[in-house]
Amino acid sequence: MSNLSTACIFLSLLSGCADSSQPPSLPDCVWCGAQDAPDVLASTMRIASQEEPGTRLHLSGILVDKSNQPIAGALIYAYHTDATGTYRKEGNETSNGNRHGTLRGWLKTGNDGTFTIDTIQPAPYPDHTEPAHIHITVKPKGQPEIPVHPLWFKGDPRLTQEMEEAIQLPANCTPILTLIPSEEGGLKSSFRLMARSTMP
Numbered sequence: 001m002s003n004l005s006t007a008c009i010f011l012s013l014l015s016g017c018a019d020s021s022q023p024p025s026l027p028d029c030v031w032c033g034a035q036d037a038p039d040v041l042a043s044t045m046r047i048a049s050q051e052e053p054g055t056r057l058h059l060s061g062i063l064v065d066k067s068n069q070p071i072a073g074a075l076i077y078a079y080h081t082d083a084t085g086t087y088r089k090e091g092n093e094t095s096n097g098n099r100h101g102t103l104r105g106w107l108k109t110g111n112d113g114t115f116t117i118d119t120i121q122p123a124p125y126p127d128h129t130e131p132a133h134i135h136i137t138v139k140p141k142g143q144p145e146i147p148v149h150p151l152w153f154k155g156d157p158r159l160t161q162e163m164e165e166a167i168q169l170p171a172n173c174t175p176i177l178t179l180i181p182s183e184e185g186g187l188k189s190s191f192r193l194m195a196r197s198t199m200p
C-alpha cells in the first residue's frame with residue numbers, strides 16, 4: 001500500500017477524506033431532490049446562471065392540488081438538460097446532483113401557491129426521440145416528495161399526438177408549455193402545476 005493510500009485511510013478516520021476512486025454515494029431514489037434542498041428557500045428558483053448558454057426561460061407557475069386549490073409552502077425541485085441536451089456536471093455535484101447534473105434548483109411556493117423559475121430552455125437528448133423536458137418534483141408541507149409530469153414545450157416536433165393524449169391531467173393544468181417572447185429577453189410561459197404523482 002502506498003504512503004498516499006495509507007495517509008488517506010488515516011485521514012478518512014479523522015475527517016472523511018474523500019477517495020476519488022470511489023463512486024459518489026447516491027440516494028436510493030433516482031428522481032428525487034427534496035433531500036438536497038437548501039434550508040432557506042424563496043418562491044423563485046434560478047436554475048441556470050446568466051452565463052449559461054441557451055435561450056433564457058422565465059416560467060411563472062401556480063401549484064394546485066387535485067381540487068385545483070393553490071398549495072402554499074410546498075417545496076418544488078426541478079432539473080433539466082443544458083442547451084446541448086446533456087445533464088452536464090461541473091464536478092462538484094453532491095447527492096442526486098451526480099445523476100441530475102448542475103442545472104437544478106429548489107423553491108418554496110408562496111402563500112398563494114405561486115412560484116417562478118428562471119433558467120434556459122433545455123434541449124432534447126441527442127439522438128433520442130423524447131421531447132425536451134424539465135423534470136419536476138413536489139413536496140407539499142409534511143408530505144412525501146412526488147414526481148409530477150415533466151414540462152414539455154408546445155411545438156416540439158418530438159411531441160406526438162399520442163403523447164399529448166396520454167397526459168392524465170385537466171386541460172388547465174397541461175404540462176405542455178406555450179412559450180412566447182418575454183419582455184426580459186428570451187421566452188416566457190405561465191402554467192398551473194398539479195401536484196399529481198406520475199408513480200403508478
Ligand SMILES: [Fe+2]
Pocket residue numbers: 133135
Ligand atoms: Fe430527462
